Amino acid sequence: MRRLRDALLEGEAVHATGLVLQELLQGWSGPRDGERIVDRYADISLALPTPDDHIDAARIRNKCRRRGIQVGTIDALLAQICIRHDLVMLTCDQDFSYIARHTSLRVWSNR
Helix, strand or coil, X not given: CHHHHHHHHCCCCCEECHHHHHHHHHCCCCHHHHHHHHHHHCCCEECCCCHHHHHXXXXXXXXXXXXXXXXXXXXXXXXXXXXXXXXXXXXXXCHHHHHHCCCCCEECCCC
């Protein structure tokens, strides 16, 4: 993701969650790759979910489901964390665009 690399190089504030780190590590096969991910991730601020985030994430998931949109539990929580911290979601996952249509989630788009 060029946008993420540019943000890091330009010193922009970049935030993530432990959930994102876990998903990245689960996607790589070798221990060297995992070590590099952990090392690079150390420079990124963590946005930690609160109990209220879990409650609001459930509301997001239910609201989307009522509108015919299937949202995973983790995706709803990530969306809620971005909403609470007023962050723009940088993702390649189209599902977050669907969430954004029905919430105040902002999704970065290269279009």
